[in-house]
Amino acid sequence: MTDLQLPAWAPWAMGIGLAAFIGMVALSVRRNHGVKRSLFAAPYTLWMFIFTLLPCILIAYYAFTDANGHFTFNNFSSFWDSNYIMRENLRTVAGDEMAATVARGSVNVDTLVYSLWMAFLCTAVSLVLGYPAALFMADRKMRLGPTLVVLFIIPMWMNFLLRTIAWMSLLEDNGLINAFLQWIGIGKMQLMYNQQAVLLGMVYNFLPFMVFPIYTSLSKLDPKLAEAAQDLGCNEFRTLYKVTVPLSLPGVISGITMVFMPSVTTFFIPRVLGGGNTRMFGDLIESTFKTAGNWNLGSALSLIMMVLILISLSILRKADPNGEGGGIV
Amino acid sequence: MKKMICALLIAALMLPVCALADEVVNVFNWEDYIDEAVLEQFEQETGIKVNYMRFTENEDMIISVESNPGAFDVVFPSEYMVERLFNRGELAEINFDNIPNFANIREDLKNPSYDPGNAHSVPYMWGTLGILYNTKLVDEADVQSWSVLWNPKYAGQVLMMDSLRDTMGIALIMADPENSMNCTDFTQLSAAKDLLIQQKQAGMVKAYGVDEFKDKMVAGEGALAVVYSGDAEYAIELNEDLAYAVPQEGSNIWVDSAVIPISAKNKENAEKFIDFLCRPDIAAANVQEIGYCSPNAAAIDLLGDEYQSNPVMNPSDEVIARCEYYHDLDETWLNIYTTLYSEVLSAKVN
Numbered sequence: 281m282t283d284l285q286l287p288a289w290a291p292w293a294m295g296i297g298l299a300a301f302i303g304m305v306a307l308s309v310r311r312n313h314g315v316k317r318s319l320f321a322a323p324y325t326l327w328m329f330i331f332t333l334l335p336c337i338l339i340a341y342y343a344f345t346d347a348n349g350h351f352t353f354n355n356f357s358s359f360w361d362s363n364y365i366m367r368e369n370l371r372t373v374a375g376d377e378m379a380a381t382v383a384r385g386s387v388n389v390d391t392l393v394y395s396l397w398m399a400f401l402c403t404a405v406s407l408v409l410g411y412p413a414a415l416f417m418a419d420r421k422m423r424l425g426p427t428l429v430v431l432f433i434i435p436m437w438m439n440f441l442l443r444t445i446a447w448m449s450l451l452e453d454n455g456l457i458n459a460f461l462q463w464i465g466i467g468k469m470q471l472m473y474n475q476q477a478v479l480l481g482m483v484y485n486f487l488p489f490m491v492f493p494i495y496t497s498l499s500k501l502d503p504k505l506a507e508a509a510q511d512l513g514c515n516e517f518r519t520l521y522k523v524t525v526p527l528s529l530p531g532v533i534s535g536i537t538m539v540f541m542p543s544v545t546t547f548f549i550p551r552v553l554g555g556g557n558t559r560m561f562g563d564l565i566e567s568t569f570k571t572a573g574n575w576n577l578g579s580a581l582s583l584i585m586m587v588l589i590l591i592s593l594s595i596l597r598k599a600d601p602n603g604e605g606g607g608i609v
Numbered sequence: 610m611k612k613m614i615c616a617l618l619i620a621a622l623m624l625p626v627c628a629l630a631d632e633v634v635n636v637f638n639w640e641d642y643i644d645e646a647v648l649e650q651f652e653q654e655t656g657i658k659v660n661y662m663r664f665t666e667n668e669d670m671i672i673s674v675e676s677n678p679g680a681f682d683v684v685f686p687s688e689y690m691v692e693r694l695f696n697r698g699e700l701a702e703i704n705f706d707n708i709p710n711f712a713n714i715r716e717d718l719k720n721p722s723y724d725p726g727n728a729h730s731v732p733y734m735w736g737t738l739g740i741l742y743n744t745k746l747v748d749e750a751d752v753q754s755w756s757v758l759w760n761p762k763y764a765g766q767v768l769m770m771d772s773l774r775d776t777m778g779i780a781l782i783m784a785d786p787e788n789s790m791n792c793t794d795f796t797q798l799s800a801a802k803d804l805l806i807q808q809k810q811a812g813m814v815k816a817y818g819v820d821e822f823k824d825k826m827v828a829g830e831g832a833l834a835v836v837y838s839g840d841a842e843y844a845i846e847l848n849e850d851l852a853y854a855v856p857q858e859g860s861n862i863w864v865d866s867a868v869i870p871i872s873a874k875n876k877e878n879a880e881k882f883i884d885f886l887c888r889p890d891i892a893a894a895n896v897q898e899i900g901y902c903s904p905n906a907a908a909i910d911l912l913g914d915e916y917q918s919n920p921v922m923n924p925s926d927e928v929i930a931r932c933e934y935y936h937d938l939d940e941t942w943l944n945i946y947t948t949l950y951s952e953v954l955s956a957k958v959n
Contacts, residue, residue: 366948555816572947
C-alpha cells in the first residue's frame with residue numbers, strides 16, 4: 281500500500297458534482313412546482329456518481345499521471361514493456377550500459393492474454409454444462425425442474441470466498457477426493473495448485489451466471505412453438521436446434537457476458553486454487569497496487585481491462601439489440 | 610427537576626473519563642501480538658490508561674503514523690521500517706534512563722545495524738527466516754542448505770513464501786553465498802530471478818503463499834515450507850513430525866521493535882510502557898501468549914529449560930552470526946526488486 285494521495289482537484293470535483301446535483305434537484309422542483317417523479321431516482325444518481333463515475337475518473341487520472349501528478353504515457357509504455365520503469369531506474373543507479381541489457385518485459389501483456397484465454401475456456405465450459413442444465417430446469421414436463429433451480433440458488437447464499445476455500449479441502453493431497461481415489465485403488469493425484477483447479481473453481485463459481493439467463497429466456501418460450509415444429513414433422517432433436525436454441529440466443533449471449541466479465545477479472549481463485557502458479561490479470565493489478573505500491577501503473581492496467589470489457593460488451597450488444605436476455609448486455 | 614437529574618447523570622458519566630484522561634499512552638501494535646492482560650496490569654500499576662490500537666502491515670502502519678501526528682506514543686515497526694522512519698526523521702530519541710529494564714535485552718540484539726547507536730528502538734519480538742520441514746519426508750542433512758528448495762528429490766513439494774524480500778533474499782544467497790540479502794547489484798539480482806523462474810518451471814514449487822502454509826504443513830500437505838520462526842514454532846507444537854532449520858549459507862533475522870514517533874504527546878508514559886514490556890515477567894507472559902521469541906534474556910531464563918533449549922524459539926549464537934537484517938531499500942531499488950519478482954510470479958509452469 282502506498283499513501284492515498286488524491287489529486288488536489290478531487291475534493292473540488294466532488295464538491296462541484298454535489299452542487300450541480302443539488303442545483304438540478306432544486307431546478308426540477310421549481311420548474312414543476314412540486315416534486316417531479318424522476319426526483320425519486322436522485323439517490324441512485326448520487327450513488328452512481330460517487331461510487332461509479334468518480335472512481336472511473338480517478339482511475340483515468342492516475343493512469344495518465346506519474347507519482348508527482350504530471351501528465352505522462354509512461355504507464356502505458358509500462359504495460360507494453362513491463363521492464364520500462366526498471367530500465368529507467370537502472371539508468372540512474374547502474375548506468376546506461378547495464379540498462380541496455382534489460383530486454384522488453386512481456387509480463388503484463390502475457391498475463392492479460394493468459395487471462396483472456398482462461399476466461400474463454402471458463403465461458404466455453406460453462407456454456408456446455410449450463411445449457412443442458414437450463415433446458416432441464418425450464419422443461420415443464422420435468423418434475424425436477426423447480427428443485428434444480430433451488431439447488432442452483434442455495435450455494436449462492438454463501439460467500440464465494442468461503443465456497444472457494446471449501447474446494448481446497450476437497451482437492452488437497454489428503455483431501456476428500458484423494459482419500460476416495462486411494463480407497464478405490466487409483467492412488468493420490470495432484471489436484472490442486474494447477475491450471476485445471478483454477479478453471480474448476482472459476483466454472484463452479486460462475487456457472488449460475490450462465491444457467492439463469494438461459495433458463496429465463498427458455499422458460500419465456502411459448503411451448504406451442506415446439507409443438508408446432510413437431511406437428512410439422514420435426515423430431516425432438518431437430519426441434520431443439522431449429523426452434524429452441526435460436527430463440528434462446530439472447531439468454532445465451534447474456535450468460536456469456538455474465539461469465540466472461542468476472543472471469544477476466546478474477547483474482548482470488550487463482551491464488552487459492554492455483555497457489556500462485558497461475559497468475560491472472562486481476563492478481564497482477566492487485567499486486568501492482570498493494571505490493572509494488574504503484575497506483576499509476578495499477579490504474580493504467582485497470583483502464584486497459586475496462587476498455588477491453590467495454591469493447592466486448594458492445595460487440596455482444598449487436599447480437600442482442602433488444603436486451604431480451606435479461607437486458608444485462 | 611428533570612434537567613437536574615440529566616445534568617447529574619452526565620456529570621456521573623464524565624467522572625471516570627476525567628479521572629483517567631490526564632495520563633494516557635497510545636499504543637499501536639501488530640494484530641495478536643500481546644497478552645492483553647498485561648495492558649490491564651500496566652494500568653493498575655501506573656494509573657496510566659492504555660489506548661491500544663492494532664495494524665496488520667508495516668506499510669499500513671507508516672501511513673497511519675504519518676497522517677495522524679500525535680495519535681501514537683508507542684509503535685512497533687519491523688527493522689527495515691525503523692530505518693525508514695528514522696531516515697524520514699520521524700523517530701524521537703528514547704531516554705534510556707527511563708528504561709532500566711533495557712538491560713534485560715540480549716546483548717547481540719543491541720546496537721543493531723538498522724538503528725546505529727541504538728537510540729531510537731527497543732527490540733520487542735524477534736526471529737529468523739528458515740525452512741519448516743517434515744522429518745518423515747525430508748532428509749535432515751538436505752535442509753542445511755537453501756539448495757534443498759532446488760533439489761529435484763523434492764520436486765512439487767516445496768511451499769515458497771510469496772514475499773518479495775524473503776524470496777528474492779533466498780535466491781540471492783543461492784546465486785552466490787557471498788551475496789547480501791540486501792544486494793544492490795543488478796547482475797546478481799537478475800541471476801536470483803533466473804534461479805526462481807528455473808525453480809518454478811522445473812516444477813519444484815507446489816505453491817506460493819504466506820499465512821496458510823503453517824496449517825498446510827501441520828496437515829501434512831507439503832514437505833518443505835519457507836516460514837518465519839514464530840510460525841514454525843506454532844506448527845511444530847501441533848505436529849511433532851515437523852522441524853525447523855536455518856540453512857548454513859545464512860538467512861534473515863527480523864526484529865520488531867518499540868519506537869516513539871517524534872510527534873508523540875506522552876513521551877514519558879511511552880517510555881514507562883516500553884520499560885514495562887522489558888520487565889522479565891511481562892515479556893515472558895507475552896511470549897507464552899503469542900508464541901514468538903522474545904529478545905529479553907531474563908524472560909527466557911524465567912520461562913525455563915523448555916524455552917531455553919528450544920532452538921526455534923531461542924536460536925544459538927552461531928545461527929545469529931550467519932543471519933543478517935533487512936535494510937530499507939530506496940524507491941529505485943525497491944522497484945527493481947518488484948519488477949524482477951513480478952516476472953517470477955508470472956512465469957508459466959508447463
